[in-house]
Amino acid sequence: SQTIHQWPATLVQPVGSPLSLECTVEGTSNPNLYWYRQAAGRGLQLLFYSVGIGQISSEVPQNLSASRPQDRQFILSSKKLLLSDSGFYLCACPGGPGTGELFFGEGSRLTVL
Amino acid sequence: AQSVTQPDIHITVSEGASLELRCNYSYGATPYLFWYVQSPGQGLQLLLKYFSGDTLVQGIKGFEAEFKRSQSSFNLRKPSVHWSDAAEYFCAVGAGSNYQLIWGAGTKLIIKP
Numbered sequence: 001s002q003t004i005h006q007w008p009a010t011l012v013q014p015v016g017s018p019l020s021l022e023c024t025v026e027g028t029s030n031p032n033l034y035w036y037r038q039a040a041g042r043g044l045q046l047l048f049y050s051v052g053i054g055q056i057s058s059e060v061p062q063n064l065s066a067s068r069p070q071d072r073q074f075i076l077s078s079k080k081l082l083l084s085d086s087g088f089y090l091c092a093c094p095g096g097p098g099t100g101e102l103f104f105g106e107g108s109r110l111t112v113l
Numbered sequence: 114a115q116s117v118t119q120p121d122i123h124i125t126v127s128e129g130a131s132l133e134l135r136c137n138y139s140y141g142a143t144p145y146l147f148w149y150v151q152s153p154g155q156g157l158q159l160l161l162k163y164f165s166g167d168t169l170v171q172g173i174k175g176f177e178a179e180f181k182r183s184q185s186s187f188n189l190r191k192p193s194v195h196w197s198d199a200a201e202y203f204c205a206v207g208a209g210s211n212y213q214l215i216w217g218a219g220t221k222l223i224i225k226p
Binding site: 044105107 | 155158213217219
């Protein structure tokens with residue numbers, strides 16, 4: 001089954017600094033990959049999804065960008081962080097054909113000060 | 114518009130008591146429905162899902178949920194909660210391809226000893 005690794009687990013960054021969160025997937029090939037953000041006390045918001053290398057779709061306009069340089073790597077970035085970028089970022093991939101399930105990584109908690 | 118509502122932000126129950134977490138959805142077609150659980154600071158894990166067939170579905174950790182089309186509901190239940198069930202619970206609806214789910218805001222379950 002799939003395993004999703006996210007790095008770093010926790011990050012504290014000043015406003016205006018850059019960001020790079022990494023997600024790597026094992027146990028599957030050419031998966032769809034997703035970045036979600038979970039703000040405190042709120043549900044999950046889909047930020048980006050990717051169906052393959054170099055293919056990124058953005059769900060909401062924002063200060064963030066995503067890239068997929070390799071089949072099993074999905075990166076979330078920002079050139080200049082805002083306070084509102086604070087949150088818990090989750091990477092996910094489908095559980096398998098027809099399951100409808102998403103597998104999630106352990107998340108990266110970002111605090112922007 | 115498609116949406117998922119979890120009307121209870123927090124629920125507190127005593128250990129050993131029964132539990133019901135509410136989920137209502139608005140969706141134009143037959144929905145795929147999911148319940149996920151998130152322990153503090155961690156990613157999400159699938160508890161159970163409904164695609165079709167029997168409207169009462171069994172999940173992991175002793176949870177079950179019942180799909181009621183007439184009420185547009187998919188409530189999660191457990192007959193006797195354990196302290197380890199303390200977590201946040203998310204209801205989600207399948208929204209087309211690429212596993213793009215619509216998420217509820219979550220219900221935080223607090224267990225009293």
